[in-house]
Amino acid sequence: MDDADSILQRLQQQLGVEALYQQQTVDDILTLWVSKERIIPAIQFLKTELPRPFKMLYDLFGIDERNRNRYNGLPMADFTVVYVLFSFDRNCFIKLKVALRGEYPSINSITSIFKNANWYEREVYDMFGIRFEGHPHLTRILMPLTWEGHPLRKEHPARATELGPFKLEDEYQDRQQEALRFKPEDWGLLEHGDDADFMFLNIGPQHPGTHGVLRIILQLNGEDIVDAVPEIGFHHRGAEKMAERQSWHTYIPYTDRVDYLGGVMNNLAYLLAVEKLAGIELPDRALVIRVMLCELFRIASHLVWFGTFAQDLGQLSPVFYMFTDREKIFDIVEAICGGRMHPNWFRIGGVAQDLPNGWQRLVQHFVDYFPPKIKEYENMVIRNSLFKARTKGIGIYTLEEAIEWGVTGPGLRACGLEWDWRKKQPYGGYERFEFDIPTARNGDCFDRALVRVEEMRQSLRIVKQCLENMPAGDYKSSHPLTTPPLKKFTMQDIETLITHFLNVSWGPVIPAGEAMSCIEATKGANSYYCISDGSTAAYRVRIRTPSFPHMQMVPFISKGYTVGDLLSILGSIDFVLADIDR
């Protein structure tokens, strides 16, 4: 933590000692409270002046602090805005918090420093009503423009039953539809250029190329994209709000549905944060089981991406072969978890059940079966010259741009940076496995595809290692907060019985504090920032998903290309709408 101390010292020199207050968190990430006036200089300093700077705005979110029970000496706040920055040179995060007072406070925008702050600030405004001064276009981003209230504020109801019966009146419907009408002038887009009139093409919300309910409005000159405005939020289900009314345990199934192709990988990101808060250490067997399932899901997710990407480019057949193989993975998942896409199978302190008898045979079969298939698909799709013509040199971004826009995962590795959180900040037992980090150099659609295909091979390597070295032992921790707890002593002593009963009926009480996890999910870095107030439910859960910043980048990388290229770009990004909207 010398690094953290030196950063703190440098910041104190820069901003003055009284401007900063350090908060201790269980995740060992330097957490500083900064006064509202100093936040811009602080972030500016961390990004540009500090040696080995914090180049990436990793996350930005708000917290409604008005219902807090325990402040533990922290600055008094009605709302908090949290900035999470990341430094690739230092391999460390830093959290800056700003306390805001008042019902509808405001704070200066950092969009001039970080480009990707744009959408994050809009989200905070949308969810909390906090205004960002100097933001170029501060409108709602996830909720409909006509929405009343700001959902993540504590007074906003979380259940439909609290809102009264819904009626779709004609007048209401007209108003909603009118709100969806795209007005170019709102976005600073011109209808006429120097020598041409522009056409505005509305792609989505229902369009086969968007892979879900996403709307992209294109400003076109002929077929050339002049500008694009993605509109998201159609898939918003308030996953973060639900965390505040579910118990720590019963929230797990909701995480499954965030990146719905990642399955248990989402459970892992959430549980890592919760387990940090609770201080639970996992037995080896549980760790390896989790890794194996996660890597199987990574392959499944990449297969969906691969097939649909080929289909976007007009190749109709690969998607069928790849979904067939994905089905084989689901057969394994089903045998182990009972579920398929949303197994909801990891638990606080372990996994739901031990592996079934004969699981080795299933996994072994797949490990043997799959490598020739990857080879086949590579020949079919990647080495196809039409495929190359459609993807090489399309949708390029440089490493600097990728970091500036918050790109993580395969999209970052395609720019040549060998960065994988499984290697750089190993979590959940990944440090025990041997695998390589595939990279590519050009950062175009083709390279992103190459990286993903190679990742499937590496994941398979990890699965193989799990298969060959599965440790014996418990599949759950014996920690009292493990939910549901091991039943070994439940019927023998009253204390365990009581804990068991409480943890299962009310749910476990996670100690007050806050912790952030960061995992290498299928699409990039996925984080859960859990804040506990010492209750059976989270006070606030923030889900940082990789697809959100990736989607924000689409206008930037699609300018100057054609409508056909946009499909290559969207396909190569590999986003999931639920992962964007949560």
Place this chain on the structure above:
Amino acid sequence: MSATEHILIVIGVLFVLLNIAAGLIWVERRLLALWQDRLGPNRAGPLGIFIVLADTLKLFFKEDWIPPFADKWVFILAPAIVVGSVLLSFIVIPFAPGIVVADLNIGIIFFLAMSSFGVYSIVLGGWASNNKYALLGALRGASQMIAYEVFMGLSLMGVVMLSGSFNLADIVAAQKNLWFVVTQPVGFVIFFIAGIAETHRLPFDIPEAESELIAGYHAEYSGMKFGMFFIGEYLGITLISAMIVTLFFGGWLGPAFLPPLAWFVIKLFFFIGLFILLRASLPRPRYDQLIGYGWKIILPIVLANLLITGAVALLIRG
């Protein structure tokens, strides 16, 4: 040939063609399914063949909607043009000795004229729909057609030089000893490529480009008007396959153990199958890539082919 016979041939050809076009719905779906490891339609009738009936009935009974913002008469006319022009092309095709609707001595030119005519259906359909996706599709269709018409015609000139006739029956007869695919391989490949572009099938289905423009120029069409585009596409495949067979693969010629018509049909379905296989295997190039490829690569090749064929033909004839 008596008038009755002639009328019978016309009716027979029309009947068979329309049935082939409809039957291709089933053939294509079954073949695609076979190549894509799935089952395809297999419920109605033996091997699911009645899916044709179900599909056709469905098309007839669907609401035939004309969008209020469309140009009504052009909107109605456009799908008729595609079917009309393709069916007209078939009148010059000799299916077997004596089985031809009109034995024109300008057969090839008539075919080229009719296939150029077909592009009007795309442009007018896309324009009359008054829809941005349809318009983009129509624009793409028009430029694709212009590019590929040029060397479609040029690729056939080698065959014309060798046979010395525009009449298709004469061209078939000229292949008695050697199919033109042997002497004109470049011409065949280019005609095939142009034919795919002409019928706008995958990989050159750029005017429709499902994942980009949804359905392109026929996005607004429903019911039997859409059905006409649909049938027009299958008729187009049949036409291009028939032309390939006639011009390069000896038409009805074949060993005597099967009648000439059977040889024609066998060869025809081979090429139809090839069209479907292409659809199952290739991705779609980008619109400007396709046009650029046409003008920059194919056009020089086809011109060179023409030059060499002419030189060699002159040399041989002394």
